[in-house]
Amino acid sequence: MKNAELWWSARSPEALIDTPALVTLWENDLIELVKHRNQPGERERALQSLGDLTKSLWQAFNTDREALDRDYMSSERHLSAYLSAFFIPNIERSRHILTRPTALEKLSALLQKETLSVLDFGAGPLSSTFGFVIALGEALAQTPAKNMKISQLKIIAVERSEKAVRMAENWLERCIAPGIQIDIERRTSVPADQKFEVVLASNVFNEIPQKHHLKTFKMLQKALRTEDTQTPSILLIVEPGQEIHSRHLVELRDQILQERSDLQLIAPCPHTSNCPLGASMNRPDWCWFRRTFKAPPFQLELDHRTQLDHQDLAFSYLLFAHEKQTCKNNAWAVCVSDPIPVGEQEGHQKRQVYFKSNKLAEIAAISDERIAHLALHGAKTKLCTHSGELIAGISEGVTSPLRHRRGDEITNGKEFELLVRER
Ligand SMILES: C[S@@+](CC[C@H](N)C(=O)[O-])C[C@H]1O[C@@H](n2cnc3c(N)ncnc32)[C@H](O)[C@@H]1O
Incomplete structure (x- = not known):
């Protein structure tokens, strides 16, 4: 599909959601929520209000989280700010993750179910559900026969705010492709008696005390359908890219992988050892990813007022699949940084010595002269490998457009001139 990342601007023939219509509904309803009726400059004033509300929610999220009511999403002011x-950015985060090659494969298999059951835990305005359904359309576009059996989407939204879910339900019902029936139910807890092919939990673990993360995960895992041997079930957790949230997610990952289960981690990690960027490694960096996004014009208009930047979306995530056959991420490594110049000129001799004594054997022989050159002019990308090691891939300078961006999967160490142990 061409320009899939501009999903909001045009509707492809296989799309399961009329995304331009969704964006129009979002824009109109947002303005309606804060409109100062029949006053001159109505739209301008609405935009001003939205900007002010957003700034105060942003402040509460980032500096005064404890003071925020548990049911903040039920306040019209906070809901407007959240929307x-x-x-839109959170739709894109889930959509982007679910359209990575390993995930698309699972989505293609899900297209063959007549009824798909989705559990959106901490659903808010169903951002992650929208991202998933848009990604399903992309999976359909990439399926050679372009056939799917889905005729019903049964969505359980576990969410405190009735208002957020009702608003999103209205949008989804009006934008879903003809022939697909939508059935949305809001619950305040995960139903114990239902099973789901898709479980989504985006940006909600950080609202749950860390000591309850494993218990919450197990509850979501239990909700996955596991008896169908033909179709995989998937479980996606998305969290913000900030250090504290990513570190908590990595801790959860390591705990999950220590417990033997049928659930397989398919992204982002190409291994199941402890995370080499985990807290016990005492490193200053952590595992997070980034997506460059061209947001719709109304989002840009809002961002202009709030000075928020939604062109570079940061996030951390875990994607699991449950299926009969073994499935895993087959990448040789995943980039856990963008390429950056190797460092200051002053340190290049020490760096050269380090490169020489810590180079890995996976790549072809390299001369001392070339190592010396790379120690001065190279670019380094941190790589998390299939054996669970953290290493540095060194190549000649930083290219434009960027090769080996954060989150890219690498199939072979030979993509780099030199590989060295990361200190
Ligand atoms: C930051 S929002 C995320 C919304 C959406 N998933 C997204 O990514 O945009 C977190 C949502 O989780 C809901 N939430 C948090 N803890 C919850 C719980 N224990 N039960 C139900 N909803 C919860 C909050 O009401 C809030 O709407």
């Missing part, structure tokens, strides 16, 4: 700043 202004997070709805």
Whole structure:
């Protein structure tokens, strides 16, 4: 599909959601929520209000989280702010993750179910559900026969705010492709008696005390359908890219992988050892990813007022699949940084010595002269490998457009001139 990342601007023939219509509904309803009726400059004033509300929610999220009511999403002010700043970017975060090659494969298999059951835990305005359904359309576009059996989407939204779910339900019902029936139910806890092919939990673990993360994960895992041997079930957790949230997610990952289960981690990690960027490694960096996004014009208009930047979306995530046959991420490594110049000129001799004594054997022989050159002019990308090691891939300078971006999967160490142990 061409320009899939501009999903909001045009509807492809296989799309399961009329995304331009969704964006129009989002824009109109947002303005309606804060409109100062029949006053001159109505739209301008609405935009101003949305900007002010967003700034105060942003402040509360980032500096005074404890003071925020548990049911903040039920306040019309906070809901408006959330929809202004997070709805579209969070659709994109889930969509992007679910359209990575390993995930698309699972989505293609899901297209063959007649009824798909989705559990959106901490659903808010169903951002992650929208991202998933848009990604399903992309999976359909990439399926050679372009056939799917889905005729019903049964969505359980576990969410405190009735208002957020009702608003999103209205949008989804009006934008879903003809021939697909939508059935949305809001619950305040995960139903114990239902099973789901898709479980989504985006940006909600950080609202749950860390000591309850494993218990919450197990509850979501239990909700996955596991008896169908033909179709995989998937479980996606998305969290913000900030250090504290990513580190908590990595801790959860390591705990999950220590417990033997049928669930397989398919992204982002190409291994199941402890995370080499985990807290016990005492490193200053952590595992997070980034997506460059061209947001719709109304989002840009809102961002202009709030000075928020939604062109570079940061996030951390874990994607699991449950299926009969073994499935895993087959990448040789995943980039856990963008390429950056190797460092200051002053340190290049020490760096050269380090490169020589810590180079890995996976790549072809390299001369001392070339190592010396790379120690001065090279670019380094941190790589998390299939054996669970953290190493540095060194190549000649930083290219434009960027090769080996954060999150890219590498099939072979030979993509780099030199591989060295990361200190
Ligand atoms: C930051 S929002 C995320 C919304 C959406 N998933 C997204 O990514 O845009 C977190 C949502 O989780 C809901 N939430 C948090 N803890 C919850 C719980 N224990 N039960 C139900 N909803 C919860 C909050 O009401 C809030 O709407």
